[in-house]
Amino acid sequence: MLHAERGPPARSVQEIRVTSTPTPVRSRDLAELAARLEAELGPDAVTSAVVAQETGGEERFAGDRSGSAAAGTRFLVVLPQDTAGVQAALRLAHATGTPVVPRGAGSGLSGGAIPVDGGIVLGLERLTAVREIDVLDEVAVVEAGVITADLSAALAPHGFFYAPDPASARLSTIGGNIATNAGGLHCAKYGVTRESVLALEAVLADGTLLRTGHRSLKGVTGLDLTQLLIGSEGTLAVVTAATVRIRPLPVARRTVLARFASVEAAAGGVNAISRSPVRPAATELMDAGTLTDIDASTGSLLAEGASAILLVELDGYGVDEQVCDLTTALVGAGGTVREIPDEDEAEHLWELRRSGRGFSPEVLRLGEDIAVPKSRLAEIFTALTEIGERHGVQTSALAHAGDGNLHPCLALPREEAGEGIEDGVLPAPILAAADELVRAALDLGGTISGEHGIGTAKHHWLDLELSPASRALQQRLKSALDPDHLLNPGKAL
Amino acid sequence: MLHAERGPPARSVQEIRVTSTPTPVRSRDLAELAARLEAELGPDAVTSAVVAQETGGEERFAGDRSGSAAAGTRFLVVLPQDTAGVQAALRLAHATGTPVVPRGAGSGLSGGAIPVDGGIVLGLERLTAVREIDVLDEVAVVEAGVITADLSAALAPHGFFYAPDPASARLSTIGGNIATNAGGLHCAKYGVTRESVLALEAVLADGTLLRTGHRSLKGVTGLDLTQLLIGSEGTLAVVTAATVRIRPLPVARRTVLARFASVEAAAGGVNAISRSPVRPAATELMDAGTLTDIDASTGSLLAEGASAILLVELDGYGVDEQVCDLTTALVGAGGTVREIPDEDEAEHLWELRRSGRGFSPEVLRLGEDIAVPKSRLAEIFTALTEIGERHGVQTSALAHAGDGNLHPCLALPREEAGEGIEDGVLPAPILAAADELVRAALDLGGTISGEHGIGTAKHHWLDLELSPASRALQQRLKSALDPDHLLNPGKAL
Missing domain, CATH: 3.30.70.2740 (Alpha-Beta Plaits)
Structure with a gap:
């Protein structure tokens, strides 16, 4: 039997489950729902009955970087101040059968945060505390709304960093990264988000608080609910905080640029690295079209003398020896290799890689x-x-x-x-x-x-990759955590 | 609806599910079950009606390294040759409501492989193929019964290794390691088993074949069933094969031994490492009692001049610089530090650590x-x-x-x-x-x-660590995968 571990004691989840029959909320019921949420969370936390495409300042909640809800979609925006507020909102959504779309910064590229008609958009953007940094345990405890780059900025004075670095790190939140199991440039060496999350605080569909995982690097007690929630795109629970692993900043970093006559040759360079003993922190391949795009929008000259480039970052101990082994591998694959000793030039190259492509509205x-x-x-x-x-x-x-x-x-x-x-x-x-x-x-x-992630953008391709057995099982897991299918319906699964 | 993706076509899982009502098998029914299994899998794959503590040569199936089934426990030992055989055994178990205890090498320390009365012990020890080694993709595809150390032995000629190394690596199997999310000495740097498994081939409780995960290092399609199965101790599905990540052998290794006046001082040395930029491949702490035990059983002199020892392995590029930073950290914490340049001496120290403790029957x-x-x-x-x-x-x-x-x-x-x-x-x-x-x-x-792992040995402590919400959720996940609760009943959850 699920029960609340925390939250307003006035009525228990059990009472709600027994006394209420979920009733789908139609658009015209949103005003009443807003009133009830305001009564619980305060008026500041609820934006009443937003209509996609017609709301000016509130339009940022209408979608993510992949698109927006259809015009006329009505939804409530709820922005709790803390975990207890998230519980209260989910309890009410559960009691009224209201669908809930969890939302981080809205920087997703797959439509995972697009509102559903008659539903709540549950924004975690006010849960921004870095609750704890502990370099001896090599962990930080952070709330879901913390911007990913802000965490590493907070860690830097301690000589530590948070490894997962999606290109969106300056926009996206830890909670959003966990929802999509975000990757980035440094995953081959440091792992994706999954490998840096030790424990979660999350709220289940009925408002129950759930704590998963452990603070030690090892721990095997029971099924790994932490891992199940990571990457579930808000369909199983709403993550409110995480205990993440942090790492000491590398003692050294070095950037190497290798030009190749073709993208196939550059791919051969990647294979040559695989055969070598060196494992870069990042290995970014840019083809001719990408180089031309970057040059056109920034005035850089990357495409000169190259149809493809490998931009490589090495870090840690022995970087000179690493550069040597890397150069041997890439020259053997036909690359023209140049170490970039100047840190500013190196940083400029990485910035070109991250955001140099110009996107003309034409x-x-x-x-x-x-x-x-x-x-x-x-x-x-x-x-x-x-x-x-x-x-x-x-x-x-x-x-x-x-x-x-x-x-x-x-x-x-x-x-x-x-x-x-x-x-x-x-x-x-x-x-x-x-x-x-x-x-x-x-x-x-x-x-x-x-x-x-899958979100709505890739939903129609799921059957190409997943077997009927896998899809059926995923639906059963969904039902085990969210029996009424109220969390982010129509997304991911 | 779950359905079989592979396996004998004679009758489908669907037919079995419709035509049979699970009936608990009592001990006296085991002979009939054995006959049916022999008819499907061949007589060589089934050992009829083993009775724990009374069966001489078959007693190795009666338990694991934590203990054995109660005297008089009757069970069948089934040793399929391949995944299709595992499917056939599980289909029949499902049709007859027979509990199934999956088993690797029986090297577990928590009772996870102890037979249940009237059940099947489903041994994976004949699934020993290393199906594929691909150094360019940095993966190996291995069957569940492969001994963990044998995989690294197979990889060594390619210059690669499999990182997870439980102390039992020469006894235990990849499947058993996955079932318990096994750790070992090198996890702080290279991760536990979970971090090295990309994809699984597994059989569900009704015999359905399930493929999870991906061969690329990244992949976020759907819920991560791979991660859910890892560490589930055979309670959710039977893993038959895995795609695991492999890594290039480090370019260098170095062993450092630090003696401390007390175990608390040695623990301070661990904190000093955390504050330093160096991250060892292994950091083993042995207290006075352990050192005395090892000395008594091997004639070593570890306890001389030390109440506690940190035995540290550094690897990768720049080991000299790593040794320097490590030494600074440990000397600062009061340690007496000695680098072990001789490889044989270093290997001897690691062997003492792994298996030097003598266990007197008295x-x-x-x-x-x-x-x-x-x-x-x-x-x-x-x-x-x-x-x-x-x-x-x-x-x-x-x-x-x-x-x-x-x-x-x-x-x-x-x-x-x-x-x-x-x-x-x-x-x-x-x-x-x-x-x-x-x-x-x-x-x-x-x-x-x-x-x-939890197995049976730690089952009574589960409620100390897991909340009622977590335990209830784990039971619901169990029911989602194994509705009749036939897989490893009474273990882990």
Whole structure:
């Protein structure tokens, strides 16, 4: 029997479960729900009856970086101050059968935070405390709304850092990173978000507080609920805080840039690294289209003399020896290798990699996120080019090559897309190319999402990767945690 | 609806589910069950109606290294040749309502493989293929029955290794390691078993084949069933094969030995390492009792001039610089530090650590497995001594100090234990001391099991660590995967 471990004692979850029959809330009931939430959480925590696309200042809650709710979608925005507030909101949602969409910073790329009609958007953005930093235990305890980069900034004076670093680290939150099991540039060496989370504080669909995991690096008591919740995109519970592993800052860092005559040769460079003893902190592959894009928007000269670049970061002890072994491997693969001793130049290169691509409003684009076993990078780049040519779509890609994670860009100038293209709807050739690309990744033993998650954007591809047995099992797990299917309905699973 | 993805086509799981009502098998029905299993799997794969404690050669299936089934327990031993055989056995068990205890090498220390009366012991020991080694993808695909050390032996010619290394690596299997999320000496740097498993092939309770995970290092499609199954001690599914991550052998290794005047000082040395930039591959702490035990049984002289020792392994690039930073940290904490340049001497020290403790049959012992946040090591060692004195029990401990995992030994000479001590039953003072020790670990923010698992041995302590909400949720997850609760009943959860 689930029961509340914490929260207002006035009435227990058990009472709610017995006395209330969930009743779907229609749009016109949202005002009443808002009043009840305001009574519990205070008026400041509730924004009444937001309507997507019509609300000006509140529109930021209408979607994420992949798109927005359909025009006319009505929802409540609830922004609790603390975990008890999250419990109260979920208890009321549970009692009234109201769907709940948990939300971090809204920086997701898969639609996981897009509101559902008649539902609550439960924003965690006010839970921003770094509750604890303990360098001797190598852990920090942080609330879900902490911006990921802010955590590392808080750790830096202690000589520590938080390893998972999605490119969105300056925008996205720890809670959002946990919901999507976010990746980033340094995962091949330091692991994805999953490998840095030891324990969670989370609220179940009925408002019950759940604590999972342990503070020691080891611990095997019972099923690992921490791991089950990570990556579940808000469909199983709402994470309110996490105990994360922190690491000492590396004693040294070094950047190496290698130019190759083709993207296939650069992929060969990745294989050469695999055969070598050196394991970079980051191995980023940029193809010709990406280099041209960056040069066009920033004035850089990356594409000069190179059809593809590997930008590599080495860190830790013995970096000179690491540079030596890396150079041997990459030269052997046909690369022209240059160590970047100047830290400012190195940082500039990484900044170009992170955010150098200019996105003109005159071009319609789809950013993809697939992964393949890393020895198959050359093949997926070849497939990308062929698919683009077949559909008349411009293609380019960069890759977190050390872990096989590719971010292709499928683009079409707006003038070529023809008439009748509405905002937020991509032209058919881009969608057709994306479909073929996802299938190509699967054919190579890959996955339909490396790190962005499924959300709504990739939901229609789930059956390509997961067997009926797997999907049925996932639905049973969903029902075990959220029997009324109120948490982030229609997403991820 | 779950359905079979693979397996004998003669009859589908669906047919079995419709036509059979599970009926508990009593001991006298085992002969009939054996006949049906022999008909499906061949006579070689089934050992009929084994009775614990009365069967001579088959007794190895009666228990694990923590104990055996009660005398008179009747069970069938089933040893399938392959995954299809595992499916067939589970289908029949499901159809007849027969409990199933999955078994690797029987090297577990928590009773997870102890047979249940009237049940099947499903041994995976014949699934021993290393199906694939791919150094470019940095993965190996191995069957559940592969001995863990054999995998690293197979990888060595390629210059690679499999990182998880429980002390039992020469006995235990990959499947058993996955079932318990096994740890070992190198986890603080390389992670526990969980961090090295990318994908699983597993059979559900009704015989359905399930494939989870991905071959790329990244992948976030759906709930992470791989992670849910790891550490579930055979209660959710039977793992038949795994895709595991492999790593290049380190370019160098170095052993450092530091002597301390007290175990508290050695724990201070662990804190000094945490404050330093160096992160050892292994950090083993041995207290005075452990050193004395090793010296007595091997003739070594570890205890000379030391009340506690930290035995540290550094690896990778820049080991000289690592040794320098480590030495600075440990000398600052009061240690007497010696680098061991001779590889044979270093290997001898590690062998003493792994298996040097002699266990006289004249002494009754309980080996424990707890973990605490690593800054609390001094406190748990102090608690151990106090508890031992209070109960008149000899205590000693060694620790995987880098991850806070402690293996205390609670001992009483047989002659002091008094009359009436049966084989396999520990005297009351040892049991009382163990109970206090587990509670002390929890009071320090630790866990009741660092790496050995819960099995039957720690089942009675679960409520001390897990909340009612967590336990209820775990039962619901169990029911979602194994509705009839046939897989390893009474264990782990």
